[in-house]
Amino acid sequence: MNSLNYTGRLAPSPTGLLHLGHAATFWTAYQRAQQHNGTLLLRNEDLDPQRSKQEYVDAMIEDLTWLGIEWTPPVITQSKRIPLYREAFERLLSTGHAYACTCSRKDLAQMIAAPHEDTDDEPVYSGRCRPAKGTPPQAFQPNMNYRFRIPDEETISFTDLNLGPQSFTAGKDFGDFLIWRKDDLPSYQLACVVDDAETHITEVVRGSDLLKSTARQILLQRALALPAVDYFHTPLLRDEHGVRLAKRHDALALRTLRQQGHSPEDVVRMFST
Template sequence: MSILYRGRIAPTPTGYMHLGHARTFWIAQQRAASGVLVLRNEDLDRQRCRPEFTAAMLEDLRWLGLDWQEGPDVGGPFAPYTQSDRLPLYEDALRRLLAMGRAYACTCSRKDLARIAAPHAEDDNEPVYDNHCRPDGITSQPFAAGVNYRFRVPDREVIPFTDANLGSQQFVAGKDFGDFLIWRKDGLPSYQLACVVDDAAMRITEVVRGRDLLKSTARQILLQQALGLPTPAYFHTELMLDDHGERLAKRHDALALRTLQAQGISPQQLIESFAK
């Protein structure tokens, strides 16, 4: 008996959706054609996520022709599909990691991190931590509000995985990335922890996202192993670049779906460009 394919698209409503994300989500829908596609609203950035961007996100994806079977607007068996409504699940995972000694409190300020963190690759947004707050031994810690927490990586452990698009991948914990943030003192989980908890809870069988998140996949595999959660398959897409060779971001207003729609470009024209 074959396992039902369950894919997901997970936009963050911090601005209007641009062409690069739209292409990734279109690929995710194509790969979920014989299964289920889940839309998850990743709205944990309290400062930048806004209701109008959430509404625009859903409208733009529908305009492009994307269709999902589960999500915040249609419901489903694993609701809620908005991350800000799922905070108790993330806190429970954090408490488990703390009890196992796999996470610890970090009191470093942003200024401290800017001074002590090792250089990191341009495709990764979290510098290699120097273990300034890491306990000497594996020890459990209680959960406390208003504290940053890091995941303790197994130093020098190799994390290999085969990407369905990019082939064999391999990263080394403690070298390619260090102990990484999983909980912020404002009471919110990091992308890494929330993603792992939700992908498991929503029974996602394959994650489709950009190749800039390859290193995040290695981190998330370690979290999955620590929490006893299944590891889905991964498909990392090539990134769309602008005329200067930089990857597209929400600052590229000229390539926002809303802008392109206003210019008279049709969804079919965009999809044809995605398929090339």
């Protein structure tokens, strides 16, 4: 990696207060950028209109600043970038990489053969709506979900800069995944890939729960002819019961820790020990 060109990013979602687990990952991202004398960007991933709130945007900026993390402005806001995602989606649709899916939530629930891991956000899709090979590309229809057609049985391999060699098999570890939602918004996978490319991200630092998403995103990068990105996945912080930290852990929210009188140095020590 050329340190002079290093660009990383922080990518919180404003659906709750940042907690100790977020702080650990974001601190690592900040340190990685510092080590490479690079640039760090802040991306506000606010594509969940039901749960995203401005108060959480304000809180995450205040809490990150309090912790001592610095980034290069301005804050990148995903809800203001929909045309970029739409253009990428339409390219995938026109090249036959995407297709409409009419499956309901009930249909999808019935297709799950086994409970999916807490390290994956989407069950393996059965292919119920997948067009036969050789079918001409579909035209866009509103009020539809759209899936990315994976290359069956292909192994997607990459070397994580923290966790080492990784490999996932398309069709076994994950299936055709959502890229455009019926509410006319992109999925996390598509928006992430488009933003990383458009903002010239060279390394993505994030939690190990997104390792499988990395395999999906590599496929999207290839289909859209976008540059490859380096990845550095961090172990997840867990509570005393072994459950990974989530936004429901209010006692470990940075805001709560601050109110209890903890200093930024105290917080760093909490996830560094």
